[in-house]
Amino acid sequence: MDTYKIIEVKESVFADNDREAARLRQELKQSGTFLLNLMSSPGSGKTTTLLRTIETLKDKLRMGVMEADIDSDVDARRIAEAGVKSIQLHTGGMCHLDAGMTEQGLREIGTDGLDLVVLENVGNLVCPAEFDTGAVKNAMILSVPEGHDKPLKYPLIFTVCDALLINKTDVLPYFDFDMDKVVEYAHRRNPKLEIFPVSAKTGEGMDAWCDWLRRQVKDWQS
Amino acid sequence: MDTYKIIEVKESVFADNDREAARLRQELKQSGTFLLNLMSSPGSGKTTTLLRTIETLKDKLRMGVMEADIDSDVDARRIAEAGVKSIQLHTGGMCHLDAGMTEQGLREIGTDGLDLVVLENVGNLVCPAEFDTGAVKNAMILSVPEGHDKPLKYPLIFTVCDALLINKTDVLPYFDFDMDKVVEYAHRRNPKLEIFPVSAKTGEGMDAWCDWLRRQVKDWQS
Numbered sequence: 001m002d003t004y005k006i007i008e009v010k011e012s013v014f015a016d017n018d019r020e021a022a023r024l025r026q027e028l029k030q031s032g033t034f035l036l037n038l039m040s041s042p043g044s045g046k047t048t049t050l051l052r053t054i055e056t057l058k059d060k061l062r063m064g065v066m067e068a069d070i071d072s073d074v075d076a077r078r079i080a081e082a083g084v085k086s087i088q089l090h091t092g093g094m095c096h097l098d099a100g101m102t103e104q105g106l107r108e109i110g111t112d113g114l115d116l117v118v119l120e121n122v123g124n125l126v127c128p129a130e131f132d133t134g135a136v137k138n139a140m141i142l143s144v145p146e147g148h149d150k151p152l153k154y155p156l157i158f159t160v161c162d163a164l165l166i167n168k169t170d171v172l173p174y175f176d177f178d179m180d181k182v183v184e185y186a187h188r189r190n191p192k193l194e195i196f197p198v199s200a201k202t203g204e205g206m207d208a209w210c211d212w213l214r215r216q217v218k219d220w221q222s
Numbered sequence: 223m224d225t226y227k228i229i230e231v232k233e234s235v236f237a238d239n240d241r242e243a244a245r246l247r248q249e250l251k252q253s254g255t256f257l258l259n260l261m262s263s264p265g266s267g268k269t270t271t272l273l274r275t276i277e278t279l280k281d282k283l284r285m286g287v288m289e290a291d292i293d294s295d296v297d298a299r300r301i302a303e304a305g306v307k308s309i310q311l312h313t314g315g316m317c318h319l320d321a322g323m324t325e326q327g328l329r330e331i332g333t334d335g336l337d338l339v340v341l342e343n344v345g346n347l348v349c350p351a352e353f354d355t356g357a358v359k360n361a362m363i364l365s366v367p368e369g370h371d372k373p374l375k376y377p378l379i380f381t382v383c384d385a386l387l388i389n390k391t392d393v394l395p396y397f398d399f400d401m402d403k404v405v406e407y408a409h410r411r412n413p414k415l416e417i418f419p420v421s422a423k424t425g426e427g428m429d430a431w432c433d434w435l436r437r438q439v440k441d442w443q444s
Contacts, residue, residue: 041264042347042376043368070348072374093378095317095348123375125264126292126317126346145367145390146265152294153345154264156315168367174393 006073006088007108009101017131021099024106024134033111034217035102035119037135039157042123044143045167047075049200050118054082056210061115061217066105068097068122075120085109096127099134116217125150129157136220139163144177151185158189162216163196165209170199228295228310229330231323239353243321246328246356255333256439257324257341259357261379264345266365267389269297271422272340276304278432283337283439288327290319290344297342307331318349321356338439347372351379358442361385366399373407380411384438385418387431392421 028035040046047067054063064085067076076088089105091097097105102119111117119135121128138161142150145168151158158164164186166179179197186193194212198205250257262268269289276285286307289298298310311327313319319327324341333339341357343350360383364372367390373380380386386408388401401419408415416434420427 041345041368042372043263043365069375071377072371074371074374093352095346122348123263124317124346124348126344127349130315143265143367145365145393146263149294149296150264152296153291155293171367171393171396174396 005108006076006090007105008090008092009097009104017098017100020103021132021134024099024103025136028111028134028136029220031111032221033114034116034220035106035133035135036116036213037119037121037133037138038141039121039125039128039138039161040123040141041125041143041146044123044141044146045200046120046123046141047078049141049165049167049198050120051078051082052200052203052206053210053213054079054084056206057116057214058084060214062113064109064114064117066109066117066119068120070094070122085114091122095122095124096131097121097133098131102133102135115221116213125154125157129160137162137216139165141165141167142182144168144171144175148178148182148185151182151189155189158186158193161190161193163194163209163212166195166197167200169197169204170202227330228298228312229327230312230314231319231326239320239322242325243354243356246321246325247358250333250356250358251442253333254443255336256338256442257328257355257357258338258435259341259343259355259360260363261343261347261350261360261383262345262363263347263365263368266345266363266368267422268342268345268363269300271363271387271389271420272342273300273304274422274425274428275432275435276301276306278428279338279436280306282436284335286331286336286339288331288339288341290342292316292344307336313344317344317346318353319343319355320353324355324357337443338435347376347379351382359384359438361387363387363389364404365390366393366397370400370404370407373404373411377411380408380415383412383415385416385431385434388417388419389422391419391426392424
Protein backbone atom coordinates (compact mmCIF):
# COMPACT_ATOMS: atom_id res chain seq x y z
CA MET A 1 0.00 0.00 0.00
CA ASP A 2 1.54 3.33 -0.95
CA THR A 3 -1.37 5.70 -0.56
CA TYR A 4 -2.63 7.33 2.59
CA LYS A 5 -5.66 9.19 3.86
CA ILE A 6 -5.73 12.57 5.53
CA ILE A 7 -7.97 12.66 8.60
CA GLU A 8 -9.02 15.88 10.32
CA VAL A 9 -9.13 14.85 13.99
CA LYS A 10 -11.28 16.84 16.37
CA GLU A 11 -10.51 17.69 19.96
CA SER A 12 -11.92 15.05 22.20
CA VAL A 13 -15.33 15.46 23.80
CA PHE A 14 -14.33 13.31 26.78
CA ALA A 15 -13.90 15.13 30.05
CA ASP A 16 -11.67 12.44 31.49
CA ASN A 17 -8.79 11.84 29.10
CA ASP A 18 -7.01 9.41 31.43
CA ARG A 19 -10.05 7.14 31.57
CA GLU A 20 -10.44 7.24 27.77
CA ALA A 21 -6.76 6.42 27.36
CA ALA A 22 -7.05 3.43 29.72
CA ARG A 23 -10.09 2.16 27.83
CA LEU A 24 -8.29 2.51 24.49
CA ARG A 25 -5.27 0.63 25.86
CA GLN A 26 -7.56 -2.19 26.94
CA GLU A 27 -9.00 -2.43 23.42
CA LEU A 28 -5.50 -2.50 21.98
CA LYS A 29 -4.60 -5.33 24.38
CA GLN A 30 -7.58 -7.32 23.11
CA SER A 31 -6.67 -6.83 19.46
CA GLY A 32 -2.98 -7.58 20.17
CA THR A 33 -1.89 -4.22 18.78
CA PHE A 34 0.97 -2.30 20.38
CA LEU A 35 0.66 1.49 20.11
CA LEU A 36 3.85 3.54 20.43
CA ASN A 37 3.56 7.29 20.97
CA LEU A 38 6.65 8.97 19.51
CA MET A 39 7.34 12.55 20.59
CA SER A 40 10.06 15.14 19.99
CA SER A 41 10.85 18.72 19.04
CA PRO A 42 10.29 19.82 15.46
CA GLY A 43 13.18 18.69 13.30
CA SER A 44 14.71 16.08 15.62
CA GLY A 45 14.32 13.38 12.98
CA LYS A 46 11.11 11.54 13.96
CA THR A 47 10.19 10.59 10.40
CA THR A 48 13.70 9.51 9.38
CA THR A 49 13.99 7.42 12.56
CA LEU A 50 10.64 5.88 11.80
CA LEU A 51 11.69 5.04 8.23
CA ARG A 52 14.78 3.22 9.56
CA THR A 53 12.63 1.42 12.14
CA ILE A 54 10.19 0.33 9.41
CA GLU A 55 13.08 -0.91 7.24
CA THR A 56 14.35 -3.06 10.13
CA LEU A 57 11.02 -4.34 11.45
CA LYS A 58 8.59 -4.54 8.56
CA ASP A 59 9.36 -8.16 7.74
CA LYS A 60 8.98 -9.14 11.40
CA LEU A 61 5.96 -7.08 12.45
CA ARG A 62 2.85 -5.88 10.65
CA MET A 63 3.14 -2.12 11.07
CA GLY A 64 1.02 0.98 10.68
CA VAL A 65 1.90 4.63 11.12
CA MET A 66 -0.25 7.62 12.07
CA GLU A 67 1.46 10.92 11.28
CA ALA A 68 0.06 13.80 13.28
CA ASP A 69 0.70 17.27 12.01
CA ILE A 70 -0.91 20.66 12.28
CA ASP A 71 -0.86 20.95 8.52
CA SER A 72 0.90 19.41 5.49
CA ASP A 73 1.31 15.79 4.50
CA VAL A 74 5.05 15.68 3.82
CA ASP A 75 5.65 12.98 6.44
CA ALA A 76 2.77 10.65 5.56
CA ARG A 77 3.91 10.68 1.95
CA ARG A 78 7.43 9.55 2.92
CA ILE A 79 6.07 6.81 5.19
CA ALA A 80 3.59 5.55 2.57
CA GLU A 81 6.46 5.28 0.10
CA ALA A 82 8.22 2.97 2.57
CA GLY A 83 5.39 0.49 2.04
CA VAL A 84 3.55 0.44 5.37
CA LYS A 85 -0.05 1.32 6.12
CA SER A 86 -0.11 4.99 6.96
CA ILE A 87 -2.51 7.85 7.59
CA GLN A 88 -2.07 11.55 8.18
CA LEU A 89 -3.85 13.14 11.13
CA HIS A 90 -4.43 16.88 10.87
CA THR A 91 -4.92 18.43 14.29
CA GLY A 92 -6.29 21.73 12.98
CA GLY A 93 -3.87 23.85 14.99
CA MET A 94 -3.89 21.69 18.13
CA CYS A 95 -0.48 21.27 19.72
CA HIS A 96 -0.95 17.70 20.94
CA LEU A 97 -3.08 14.57 20.60
CA ASP A 98 -5.32 13.21 23.31
CA ALA A 99 -6.81 9.72 23.61
CA GLY A 100 -9.98 10.66 21.71
CA MET A 101 -8.05 12.02 18.75
CA THR A 102 -5.77 8.98 18.75
CA GLU A 103 -8.81 6.72 18.74
CA GLN A 104 -10.25 8.53 15.68
CA GLY A 105 -6.97 7.76 13.91
CA LEU A 106 -6.94 4.12 15.02
CA ARG A 107 -10.49 3.57 13.77
CA GLU A 108 -9.42 4.95 10.41
CA ILE A 109 -6.20 2.96 10.05
CA GLY A 110 -7.85 -0.21 11.43
CA THR A 111 -5.86 -2.15 14.02
CA ASP A 112 -7.00 -5.58 12.81
CA GLY A 113 -3.94 -7.55 11.80
CA LEU A 114 -1.48 -4.88 12.92
CA ASP A 115 1.14 -5.76 15.55
CA LEU A 116 2.54 -2.28 15.91
CA VAL A 117 1.09 1.16 15.26
CA VAL A 118 3.35 4.16 15.71
CA LEU A 119 1.77 7.52 16.43
CA GLU A 120 4.11 10.32 15.38
CA ASN A 121 2.89 13.10 17.67
CA VAL A 122 3.05 16.85 16.90
CA GLY A 123 6.62 18.23 17.14
CA ASN A 124 6.58 19.78 20.60
CA LEU A 125 8.34 18.93 23.88
CA VAL A 126 5.69 20.48 26.10
CA CYS A 127 2.02 19.77 25.42
CA PRO A 128 2.08 16.20 24.04
CA ALA A 129 3.70 15.06 27.30
CA GLU A 130 0.62 16.18 29.26
CA PHE A 131 -1.88 13.92 27.50
CA ASP A 132 -2.08 10.14 27.70
CA THR A 133 -2.84 9.06 24.13
CA GLY A 134 -3.69 5.48 25.08
CA ALA A 135 -0.29 4.30 23.87
CA VAL A 136 1.28 1.24 25.48
CA LYS A 137 4.68 2.96 25.64
CA ASN A 138 5.96 6.49 25.05
CA ALA A 139 9.24 7.20 23.33
CA MET A 140 10.93 10.49 22.55
CA ILE A 141 13.74 11.67 20.36
CA LEU A 142 16.23 14.31 21.39
CA SER A 143 18.72 15.24 18.70
CA VAL A 144 22.33 16.21 19.30
CA PRO A 145 21.97 19.77 17.88
CA GLU A 146 19.26 20.54 20.47
CA GLY A 147 21.77 20.29 23.31
CA HIS A 148 22.25 18.15 26.40
CA ASP A 149 20.43 20.52 28.77
CA LYS A 150 16.92 19.65 27.54
CA PRO A 151 16.00 17.28 30.42
CA LEU A 152 16.54 20.27 32.74
CA LYS A 153 14.25 22.51 30.71
CA TYR A 154 11.47 20.14 29.63
CA PRO A 155 11.19 17.81 32.62
CA LEU A 156 7.75 16.27 32.07
CA ILE A 157 8.38 14.63 28.71
CA PHE A 158 11.48 12.85 30.07
CA THR A 159 9.41 11.68 33.04
CA VAL A 160 6.55 10.16 31.02
CA CYS A 161 8.71 8.39 28.41
CA ASP A 162 9.88 4.80 28.51
CA ALA A 163 12.58 5.22 25.88
CA LEU A 164 14.78 8.11 24.76
CA LEU A 165 16.51 8.04 21.40
CA ILE A 166 19.42 10.44 21.12
CA ASN A 167 19.49 11.04 17.39
CA LYS A 168 21.99 12.57 14.96
CA THR A 169 25.03 11.07 16.69
CA ASP A 170 26.75 11.40 13.29
CA VAL A 171 27.12 15.14 13.89
CA LEU A 172 28.49 14.83 17.45
CA PRO A 173 31.91 16.19 16.36
CA TYR A 174 30.33 19.51 15.29
CA PHE A 175 28.34 20.27 18.45
CA ASP A 176 29.14 20.83 22.12
CA PHE A 177 26.96 17.94 23.23
CA ASP A 178 27.90 15.99 26.35
CA MET A 179 26.50 12.46 26.15
CA ASP A 180 27.33 11.63 29.79
CA LYS A 181 25.55 14.74 30.98
CA VAL A 182 22.37 14.13 28.98
CA VAL A 183 22.19 10.58 30.34
CA GLU A 184 22.72 11.88 33.88
CA TYR A 185 20.08 14.65 33.51
CA ALA A 186 17.57 12.32 31.84
CA HIS A 187 17.97 9.63 34.49
CA ARG A 188 17.55 12.27 37.17
CA ARG A 189 14.05 12.85 35.73
CA ASN A 190 13.37 9.17 35.16
CA PRO A 191 15.76 6.47 36.43
CA LYS A 192 14.01 3.77 34.37
CA LEU A 193 14.37 5.54 31.04
CA GLU A 194 15.98 3.34 28.38
CA ILE A 195 18.43 5.42 26.35
CA PHE A 196 19.51 4.65 22.77
CA PRO A 197 22.10 6.83 21.00
CA VAL A 198 21.32 6.51 17.29
CA SER A 199 21.94 8.04 13.92
CA ALA A 200 18.85 7.52 11.81
CA LYS A 201 20.88 8.87 8.89
CA THR A 202 23.69 6.29 9.04
CA GLY A 203 21.74 3.55 10.83
CA GLU A 204 24.18 3.45 13.76
CA GLY A 205 22.56 2.21 16.99
CA MET A 206 19.21 1.45 15.34
CA ASP A 207 19.43 -2.28 16.01
CA ALA A 208 19.41 -1.87 19.80
CA TRP A 209 16.36 0.40 19.55
CA CYS A 210 14.50 -1.95 17.20
CA ASP A 211 15.30 -4.96 19.40
CA TRP A 212 13.87 -3.12 22.42
CA LEU A 213 10.74 -2.16 20.50
CA ARG A 214 10.23 -5.66 19.17
CA ARG A 215 10.56 -7.04 22.71
CA GLN A 216 7.91 -4.60 23.97
CA VAL A 217 5.48 -5.71 21.23
CA LYS A 218 6.12 -9.37 22.04
CA ASP A 219 5.51 -8.79 25.77
CA TRP A 220 2.26 -6.93 24.99
CA GLN A 221 0.99 -9.74 22.80
CA SER A 222 1.86 -12.54 25.20
CA MET B 223 24.09 43.60 37.52
CA ASP B 224 24.80 39.91 37.38
CA THR B 225 22.04 38.46 39.51
CA TYR B 226 18.50 37.67 38.49
CA LYS B 227 15.17 36.91 40.06
CA ILE B 228 12.94 33.92 39.36
CA ILE B 229 9.28 34.86 38.91
CA GLU B 230 6.47 32.30 38.88
CA VAL B 231 4.04 33.77 36.35
CA LYS B 232 0.40 32.77 36.52
CA GLU B 233 -1.93 32.19 33.63
CA SER B 234 -3.71 35.39 32.80
CA VAL B 235 -7.14 36.11 34.22
CA PHE B 236 -8.05 38.27 31.22
CA ALA B 237 -10.66 36.85 28.87
CA ASP B 238 -9.55 38.97 25.97
CA ASN B 239 -5.82 38.46 25.46
CA ASP B 240 -5.70 40.57 22.31
CA ARG B 241 -7.08 43.59 24.12
CA GLU B 242 -4.62 43.12 27.02
CA ALA B 243 -1.77 42.83 24.53
CA ALA B 244 -2.81 46.05 22.78
CA ARG B 245 -3.01 47.87 26.13
CA LEU B 246 0.43 46.61 27.13
CA ARG B 247 1.88 47.75 23.79
CA GLN B 248 0.44 51.22 24.39
CA GLU B 249 2.15 51.39 27.80
CA LEU B 250 5.42 50.30 26.22
CA LYS B 251 5.05 53.04 23.61
CA GLN B 252 4.63 55.60 26.37
CA SER B 253 7.70 54.44 28.26
CA GLY B 254 9.71 54.20 25.03
CA THR B 255 10.49 50.53 25.58
CA PHE B 256 10.61 48.11 22.67
CA LEU B 257 9.56 44.55 23.52
CA LEU B 258 10.76 41.75 21.25
CA ASN B 259 9.14 38.33 21.53
CA LEU B 260 11.67 35.69 20.49
CA MET B 261 10.32 32.22 19.69
CA SER B 262 11.74 28.92 18.44
CA SER B 263 11.91 25.16 18.94
CA PRO B 264 13.85 23.83 21.90
CA GLY B 265 17.55 23.83 21.13
CA SER B 266 17.59 26.18 18.15
CA GLY B 267 20.01 28.53 19.91
CA LYS B 268 17.78 31.28 21.34
CA THR B 269 20.05 31.99 24.30
CA THR B 270 23.30 31.92 22.33
CA THR B 271 21.78 34.23 19.71
CA LEU B 272 20.62 36.53 22.47
CA LEU B 273 24.10 36.59 24.04
CA ARG B 274 25.61 37.64 20.68
CA THR B 275 22.90 40.27 20.27
CA ILE B 276 23.63 41.64 23.76
CA GLU B 277 27.35 41.74 22.99
CA THR B 278 26.69 43.81 19.85
CA LEU B 279 24.00 46.12 21.21
CA LYS B 280 24.59 46.60 24.91
CA ASP B 281 26.70 49.74 24.47
CA LYS B 282 24.08 51.26 22.14
CA LEU B 283 20.83 50.27 23.87
CA ARG B 284 19.84 49.77 27.48
CA MET B 285 18.66 46.16 27.43
CA GLY B 286 16.74 43.73 29.60
CA VAL B 287 15.97 40.06 29.09
CA MET B 288 13.08 37.93 30.35
CA GLU B 289 13.80 34.22 30.06
CA ALA B 290 10.65 32.13 30.05
CA ASP B 291 11.00 28.50 30.89
CA ILE B 292 8.86 25.76 32.28
CA ASP B 293 11.53 24.98 34.82
CA SER B 294 15.25 25.57 35.40
CA ASP B 295 17.24 28.79 35.33
CA VAL B 296 20.13 27.76 33.08
CA ASP B 297 19.36 30.49 30.54
CA ALA B 298 18.83 33.39 32.94
CA ARG B 299 22.14 32.59 34.58
CA ARG B 300 23.99 32.80 31.23
CA ILE B 301 22.26 36.09 30.37
CA ALA B 302 22.93 37.63 33.78
CA GLU B 303 26.61 36.79 33.37
CA ALA B 304 26.57 38.82 30.13
CA GLY B 305 25.87 41.88 32.24
CA VAL B 306 22.33 42.88 31.32
CA LYS B 307 19.29 43.12 33.53
CA SER B 308 17.59 39.76 33.42
CA ILE B 309 14.82 37.77 35.07
CA GLN B 310 13.63 34.20 34.78
CA LEU B 311 9.92 33.56 34.27
CA HIS B 312 8.70 30.13 35.31
CA THR B 313 5.49 29.23 33.54
CA GLY B 314 4.64 26.30 35.82
CA GLY B 315 4.13 23.87 32.95
CA MET B 316 2.44 26.33 30.57
CA CYS B 317 3.58 26.00 26.98
CA HIS B 318 3.39 29.67 26.07
CA LEU B 319 3.17 33.19 27.46
CA ASP B 320 0.18 35.46 27.08
CA ALA B 321 0.00 39.23 27.52
CA GLY B 322 -0.90 38.99 31.21
CA MET B 323 2.08 36.76 31.99
CA THR B 324 4.37 39.03 29.99
CA GLU B 325 3.08 42.02 31.92
CA GLN B 326 3.88 40.32 35.25
CA GLY B 327 7.45 39.91 34.01
CA LEU B 328 7.69 43.52 32.79
CA ARG B 329 6.50 44.87 36.16
CA GLU B 330 9.22 42.83 37.83
CA ILE B 331 12.08 43.79 35.49
CA GLY B 332 10.91 47.42 35.35
CA THR B 333 10.85 49.07 31.93
CA ASP B 334 11.97 52.48 33.17
CA GLY B 335 15.16 53.40 31.42
CA LEU B 336 15.18 50.30 29.19
CA ASP B 337 15.19 50.74 25.39
CA LEU B 338 14.83 47.08 24.56
CA VAL B 339 13.42 44.11 26.47
CA VAL B 340 13.68 40.69 24.88
CA LEU B 341 11.23 38.02 25.94
CA GLU B 342 12.67 34.58 25.29
CA ASN B 343 9.48 32.55 24.96
CA VAL B 344 9.08 28.85 25.81
CA GLY B 345 10.77 26.58 23.23
CA ASN B 346 7.81 25.54 21.10
CA LEU B 347 6.79 26.27 17.49
CA VAL B 348 3.07 25.82 18.09
CA CYS B 349 1.44 27.43 21.13
CA PRO B 350 3.49 30.64 21.58
CA ALA B 351 2.47 31.69 18.06
CA GLU B 352 -1.19 31.72 19.10
CA PHE B 353 -0.85 34.34 21.83
CA ASP B 354 -0.08 38.02 21.38
CA THR B 355 2.32 38.82 24.24
CA GLY B 356 2.09 42.57 23.76
CA ALA B 357 5.45 42.61 21.99
CA VAL B 358 6.14 45.28 19.38
CA LYS B 359 7.69 42.72 17.03
CA ASN B 360 7.93 38.94 16.92
CA ALA B 361 11.04 37.12 15.81
CA MET B 362 11.74 33.42 15.52
CA ILE B 363 14.78 31.24 15.11
CA LEU B 364 14.87 28.16 12.92
CA SER B 365 18.13 26.25 13.07
CA VAL B 366 19.70 24.39 10.17
CA PRO B 367 19.49 20.92 11.81
CA GLU B 368 15.70 21.27 12.10
CA GLY B 369 15.29 21.15 8.33
CA HIS B 370 13.99 23.47 5.63
CA ASP B 371 10.45 22.02 5.63
CA LYS B 372 9.36 23.66 8.90
CA PRO B 373 7.36 26.54 7.30
CA LEU B 374 5.18 23.83 5.71
CA LYS B 375 4.59 22.08 9.02
CA TYR B 376 4.26 24.97 11.48
CA PRO B 377 2.59 27.65 9.36
CA LEU B 378 1.25 30.01 12.03
CA ILE B 379 4.53 30.97 13.66
CA PHE B 380 6.01 31.97 10.29
CA THR B 381 2.88 34.05 9.63
CA VAL B 382 2.97 36.02 12.89
CA CYS B 383 6.70 36.78 12.88
CA ASP B 384 8.38 39.90 11.53
CA ALA B 385 11.86 38.40 11.42
CA LEU B 386 13.26 34.91 10.95
CA LEU B 387 16.79 34.05 11.96
CA ILE B 388 18.16 30.92 10.33
CA ASN B 389 20.72 29.86 12.89
CA LYS B 390 23.66 27.40 12.92
CA THR B 391 24.74 28.19 9.36
CA ASP B 392 28.19 26.99 10.44
CA VAL B 393 26.94 23.38 10.25
CA LEU B 394 25.32 23.73 6.79
CA PRO B 395 27.89 21.35 5.23
CA TYR B 396 26.71 18.50 7.49
CA PHE B 397 22.96 18.73 6.88
CA ASP B 398 20.65 18.44 3.88
CA PHE B 399 19.30 21.95 4.35
CA ASP B 400 18.19 23.95 1.31
CA MET B 401 18.44 27.67 2.05
CA ASP B 402 16.58 28.68 -1.14
CA LYS B 403 13.71 26.36 -0.29
CA VAL B 404 13.32 27.57 3.30
CA VAL B 405 13.21 31.17 2.08
CA GLU B 406 10.62 30.26 -0.54
CA TYR B 407 8.45 28.31 1.94
CA ALA B 408 8.72 31.02 4.62
CA HIS B 409 7.82 33.80 2.20
CA ARG B 410 4.87 31.75 0.99
CA ARG B 411 3.55 31.98 4.57
CA ASN B 412 4.55 35.60 5.00
CA PRO B 413 5.91 37.67 2.11
CA LYS B 414 7.04 40.47 4.45
CA LEU B 415 9.17 38.25 6.67
CA GLU B 416 12.74 39.57 7.04
CA ILE B 417 15.17 36.66 6.89
CA PHE B 418 18.65 36.62 8.46
CA PRO B 419 20.94 33.60 8.04
CA VAL B 420 23.24 33.65 11.08
CA SER B 421 25.64 31.60 13.12
CA ALA B 422 25.34 32.68 16.72
CA LYS B 423 28.36 30.47 17.39
CA THR B 424 30.76 32.17 14.96
CA GLY B 425 29.00 35.54 14.80
CA GLU B 426 28.45 35.33 11.03
CA GLY B 427 25.44 37.35 9.88
CA MET B 428 24.73 38.81 13.32
CA ASP B 429 25.43 42.39 12.26
CA ALA B 430 22.57 42.48 9.75
CA TRP B 431 20.17 41.14 12.40
CA CYS B 432 21.37 43.59 15.07
CA ASP B 433 21.13 46.52 12.62
CA TRP B 434 17.53 45.55 11.82
CA LEU B 435 16.66 45.25 15.53
CA ARG B 436 18.28 48.57 16.39
CA ARG B 437 16.34 50.25 13.57
CA GLN B 438 13.06 48.83 14.93
CA VAL B 439 13.81 50.20 18.40
CA LYS B 440 14.65 53.62 16.95
CA ASP B 441 11.40 53.71 14.92
CA TRP B 442 9.41 52.73 18.01
CA GLN B 443 10.97 55.48 20.11
CA SER B 444 10.56 58.24 17.51
